[in-house]
Amino acid sequence: MPVPPQRDPDLTRAALTHWLGTRSDEIGAVELGPVTVPKEAGFSGEILLFDAEWTESGVRRRQALAVRVAPTGHRVLPEDFWDDQVRLLKLLGGTGLPVPKVLWDEPSGEYLGAPFLVMERVDGQVPADLPSYHRQGWLADLPPGDRAAVWNGGVDALAAVHRLDVREIGAGFLDRPEFGPTGSGQLLRRFTHHLDFYGVADDNTTAAAALDWLRAHVPDDTGPVSLLWGDARIGNIVYAGTRPVALLDWEMAALGPAEADLAWYLHMDRHLSEGIGAPRLAGLPGRAETVARWEERVGRTARDLPFHEVFAAYRFCVVTARVARLLGESGILPPGTDFPLHRNATALLATVLEENGPAVSSRGRGPALQRPRTA
Template sequence: MSTATPVADLALRVRERLAVRHPGVPVGELVTLPGGHSGLTYSVTAGEAAYVVKAVPPGQRPVGRNDVLRQARVLRALAGSAVPVPGVAVVDEAQPAWFAMEFAAGEAIEPILDEPEMAAATARARMLDSARVLRTLHDTDVSGPALEAPEPLDAAGELERWSRTMHAVPDELRPGGDELLTSLADDVPDGLPPVLLHGDFRLGNILYAGERATAVVDWEIWSVGDPRIDLGWFLLFADHHNFPQLGRAVPGLPTEAELLDTYRAGGPALPAMNWFRALGRMKMAAIMGHNLRRHREGKHHDPDQERLPPTIAAMIRTARDLLG
């Protein structure tokens, strides 16, 4: 049995596999990549080649966001498609599992939220392009064996899932939350044919070089389901008013209507979009409320979470307005 630390053991496994792929060239050390919210994420080089390694944390089960093999599967299924994704180089299913994907150059910046500020023309071009990328993703064939697609997620299932998260947030942190959940549950729309869903599709998860998308990343919560689930979430990030005290105005940024028109490209209408826009706002309020609760309970100290209450309230209020 190996006496190496978990990270050292992982580094050895990565080095051995990359040495086979790149014989005779030096393989570098694992370097932790900041900003990841699931599993372990590192960068590593093999000669001139650069890779990103995602691994299951030691002692944790490979489920949910830590199921890195599931992430590798969707990336492999999309390889060679019109959806830009990093190429998967190595998959090691021995536990704790890991995979290495090619390093994709580019920057992932949410124009209304992230630093550094982006030029307005670039932000507009990227937002419109990302709507086209999302449509391309949703046009992907999900019936192939490589994807091993899960059971489709419909609107009712998505609402039930995120309602549990919202209910776990104290009432005082989500004013009007119960009324919003009731309104959503009272008018669940009929479904559309299921498509491949990213789950967190937004500019912050798309690498761009200038105005060209180089890779859609962060596939931890991909699924198959109603395309309006992805759309309702994506549209949230088109308006800084949705994020009081957090967002900034970006002149010329496409409106939600422009993004929907770009996504549709003259295709069929998307009925009940206001319900899915409200659902996206409810999900954001639930996530922010959950993070704020963890901070206030001392489970994850982050004073920046105290900036969230106005946005949580705005998400719930505007979601209720959308439902009329």
């Protein structure tokens, strides 16, 4: 679901044309093609695509570019993570991970009303969230063996993120010691610190029960600290055929146990199948096979997955409450609408809680414990 249109495409094109011409005294004769928004773009970030031509040092250059604009009016996430995100993307460009190359970044809001960065555009296909890739699209059109290759390529890319040495790449700035020691407890406290921003309803007893459970089951975290992609899912991967060529959307990056990413990867796929009442695509490896492959790639056993799977389900439920609020504020949905995304996320959270132990706190069960309905 893309961010609602926030700018005039012709004015944006003129602003970017002028801005690109200021990058160097050697750059001139800048021409930009139409500025478009990718249909796969998520609600948390504004992406602009265009082709650019310019003369640099007497040589005519042409390149497909992507601009990511810092969120302003439609903020799904509470923290201003922009500077850290730009810094991280630049660091990752030297690690061998398939991330888009950052060409330039603009720290001011002078040109587009917010900071932005310009990256090389990576050609390929992205599994769509809406409609779910389990229902239709290029992934559904592949034979089962190729679907498995797509999924496993994502698992391998995720494991490559987790094999990075946080100190060696200089990613320690992602730590948030104000929320406690690096680990599961820090991630939970950092997230719940912003519950008022997300706006989950007081009568959502499923979310309340999940938070009680999480606070009672925080792991000791004896494992290593890893770089966390944050929004790790195949819907944030550009594929060339079945091969990942770009890992996108690092605005939720953090430090902590790598299992938090693995659980998110599993849960987001589950939401787009079971969570919306859609059959999961044949050929996609299941949970056990996925975990085993990840363990083989990172060289250790997964720890505390039940906690991280409940945490993933809880976070997604809370984030969808924020998305529902933004849709109401933007006029896309009437305020108070029963939004299927949030309703289904809450129902799947209830299921995950039931699978992992006592799900209901003293607050009891409420109407939020419905089963998922087709979106």
